[in-house]
Amino acid sequence: MTEATYTVAGMTCEHCARSVTEEISEITGVQDVAVDLGSGAVTVTSAETLPTDAVRAAVSEAGYELTSD
Incomplete structure (x- = not known):
């Protein structure tokens, strides 16, 4: 299990x-x-490390911007 924190604007x-x-x-x-x-801050817990591009695309789909990873 892995945990990563991103910043969303x-x-x-x-x-x-x-x-x-x-x-x-x-x-x-x-x-x-x-x-x-x-x-x-958005903290994501996942089975394995997620590609940043996948997280960025999901945040964009929600209408927001990933500003750091």
Whole structure:
């Protein structure tokens, strides 16, 4: 099991957090997604290391921008 934290720009409310969580959760191997709205941090727990491009695409699909990984 691995854990990675990313920074996502533009999230301002619980709806934002849910959208990002739902999209990232669809990536194969993801077991948990935790969002901290205050800092924009998104911590992803997965079976193995996820490709950053997959996380970036999921965040983009939710309407937000991955600003760091």
